[in-house]
Amino acid sequence: MTPESYRKIGALYYSASELPPAELQDFLDEACGGDKALRSEVESLLAARDRAGDYFATPAMDVAAGLLAEENYPSLAGQSLSHYQVLSMIGAGGMGEVYLAEDMRLRRKVALKLLPAQFPQDADRVRRFEREARAASSLNHPNIITIFEVGQVDGLHFICSEYIEGQTLRRRLAGDQLKLHGTVDVAIQIASALTSAHDAGIVHRDIKPENIMLRHDGLVKVLDFGLAKLIERSGEWEAGSGEWREEAIPHSPLPIPHSLPHLSTTGVAMGTVRYMSPEQARGENVEGRSDIFSLGVLLYEMITGRPPFDGETSDEVIAAILEREPPPLAQCAPEAPAELQRIVTKALRKKREDRYEAVSDLLLDLKALKEEMELETKALRGRRPKAIGDRRLTTAVVALTILVAAAMAINRLTGKPTIPFQQVDITRLTNNRNIGLSEISPDGKRIVYVDNEKGQASLWLRHVATESIQEIVPPAKVHYTDLALSPDGNHAYFVMSSDMVSAVRALYRVPIFGGAPVKLIDDVYLHFTLSPDGNQFAFTRRYFGEGKIAMMIANVDGSGERRIAARPLNEPYEFPSWSPDGEVIACTVGPPGREGNQRGITELRVKDGVERPLTSQKWQSVGRKVWAPDGSGLLFDAFKAEKPRKQIWHLPYPGGEPRPTTIGLDHCSRISLTADLKTMLCSQQNLISDIWLAPEGDTGRARKLGAGMSLSWTPDGRIVYESDFDGNRDLWIMNQDGTGGKKLTSGPGRNGAPRVTPDGRYILFTSLRSGLPQIWRMEIDGSDPVQLASSDNAQMSDISPDGKWAFYTSAGIRKVPVAGGEPVTLPAMHSTGYPSVAPDGKLIAYYYREKQSGAKKKIAVMPSGGGQPVWTFDPPGEAFWTSDIRWTPDGKALLYEADHNGVSNIWLKPLSGEPPKRLTDFRSEAILAFDLSRDGKHLICTRGGWTFDLVLVRDVSCR
């Protein structure tokens, strides 16, 4: 190497190092020409850039001092300490030395952390340390290092923890750049650890790469939980006693008030400046959201390879933390998805109230992102292009445009709102299928729909004239929640979750004649609507931090997101529908998932987000709304609690009374219309459910008694059941051979979930006759109905063996005296419901779900007065159709329903702990309800399921 060539290489390297990554290749191509040796020199220097900076970040003086410091730590290797044989030193730092040791009693390797000798000798202080260290050691989570012992021997305080073979994240970061998937995975594991710690009231306070261990098998372990606080406090304590302060940094580098005492007396804070939250840097109180910030810093550094806040001195770093926004991820990591940017930005907000409210929210976002990334990888692999000529399309577009224009013109000319579909011709396109969302093209020639057969969802194109179908997106275990076609009919837009349970969804676009789906917008709640010109979307997004759901508008390519209005999360906007003039968006609003007429329709003004109800009427559910092309009204499917089935309604715009149409279609939902308003597509839902009796539980001898839903045995061997035989869902009673059916209730509203008192006198049941589901009691012959309890969303579940109490579900488990009186809420620790009382009346079995979202239903048993579960069981199975639980008459086992591989059966689980065994042997359909006769001999159950079929409705009236 000559000085000349060195100079040349150096100059090229320096120029290249200043370039954005995108321009690098072109620059090198041009600057190096064909000189491969030169280019490889420059490239190898570029590759070493970041690590070189780190290597030289510690000035020589300090490096030398470090050598001296190391020497002066007395090594314990080879000695024994309590029952630990110290093997070797693993590391040393501000928190003391860490040794690899062997626990001589348990013969396992452990890590022993010895606290610095300077640790306060004060007895109170030591006790406090031990107490708090023990609290930290109580954390039990796979991503948190397990602490075995906190102790003291010969005046040395030590913490004994599991020994982790792996490397610290710091070391990992110094190596090759982490892959995005790996980064997200590590962040998820850290967030998961923090979630668990925060739940236990423990803030880490010192999240940094040195405190994260990556095991060789990929498991991440977070170290030193809560210790930062302990050490920090000890620092204060020491400072108070005047011992450490003399050793404080000799100059005052920090321009921020209060920061110097905080930083200079706390040893731990020193190495952590880069990962500090603004509040930590200011010496303010630290809480869970401070950990979120530190995790955000870590995430940023993992993605880009460099810290978001940097500087040559700690003051510069702190100034950056307090004042500067880090460069966008894309600058250093162009492949990072926008969602990751959103997550990082939200975690790194300067004000803690602007960050994620809880690390569990961050965790949810990270998990959803991971799922999405996996899904995208899968989707990219799974795509295959379908070649279909484009010429036909152009023709279709032209034709369509003319059609739309014509339709609009005609409607304007006639000038009066018309209720379409007065006389119709109905064609069922599919038969007993499981069709999900659907949409007809504006010209009425094509239908795009989601097929939900066999537990997987796929997107299909159907040509109306030829009835031929083509797959657009292959089957996957995902959930589609909304679908629309572009005005030209070439593209389908849809909202899809990344799996069957995920609550985080994104909006995609796919060409309907073949091509890969493209993700346009992350984090969409359920639904969206296209602007009439097809250039914008309105969609909903949840902001958990604020507890709000927002109506967002974005360009059709996903850019230019803006928020126009927001509502509380528990009363979200659903099924937005953009008006033909582009001025307003009609939405369903109100609390979802609740029984009773509680949801209305409002319009949102696009220009300012002002909300106005379109009608004072309320429904139990309001489905997707479609506008008449002239804007004169809306058509939608809706369900009134007191009516047996969904109907199609018409709401005149801008004002008028909503009315059910006369279209003779039951259970129809999700309407779409052609531009000429002549054809409507909808999905028709049918519940097929039949009551079966299996004598002595023998499925082979099971026989069908007739149609019905929920049911119960009476003590004298008759069956009380729910049926919509004559329109309304009412309770009936019949003999066990299916004869002698007699109606006990007569509307309005659904009556179901019957239970009969042991003396056979009363039937207790859930009724919606008042508009809301409540617990009612009537005589066995249906006379004297009385409402027993007025609770929110009450569902009847069971009666105590002495016949005195009715147990029901209403935001937990409650009971009310059968004779009437005040309801009592049972204390229980889980999100619980569907209680079933044991034959001796002493225990209650019930379903519960653990806190995390998407958690499976599990079964627990607790004392009948409520309290801690005495027995829990995680029933194997993929799906659970009913929440009924029954006890065997001896009280030794529970009966429950579970679906294995698509086949639903009743299972028996002994409380003694033996594995569950299958009681019935059905080979198809779902079990929707069941009951066991009092003597335990005869099983009745309702089997069936929903079918969803496409129905085409043609308007044949003269308009």
Place this chain on the structure above:
Amino acid sequence: MSVSSPQEITQLLVAWNKGDVNALEQLTPLVHAELHHLAKRQMAGERLGHILQTTALVNEAFLRLIDWRNVEWRDRAHFFGLAAQIMRRILVDFARARQREKRGGDALLVSLSEAANIGYERSADLVALDDALQALEKLDARQARVVELRFFAGLSNEETAEALKVSVGTVRRDWSIAQVWLFRELSKGGRDDA
């Protein structure tokens, strides 16, 4: 340990510059005293992670050794240069002595690439760096001076520029190139592992 007055150190530096070998002998214990001071702080739990022991801190530690404020402007630049050289000499000697002591004759050197992977957990190998810096001196003498001033003396870019009478931009550029060059030379693994 008694610390000599700043004036004394200044005189010693001048003497050393004039070829007085004894001056170095007298300066070394002073630097060692400062090292012990720093080491004590590290052990007291004030682990000087790679952020905190940045230039300002070490700069100050070093500058306490010489009374540059009493020196004329022209000489001040001169002293910076001198100080950097002497720091390099003393620190590298110190590190070399530790290495011998610790590892005996046939000690296993941590290979530089491994040290680099350890990243912040392991600090720079001063002895190996000194060798690489000698090689750099032959390729670009000014860059080697920049490394001395920035790394061994812990000066800021501005102070380094002042000492070398070049622009801050030049210092930044030299430091950037020299760092990456040295680091890559050290991690090439051309060095023996014994």
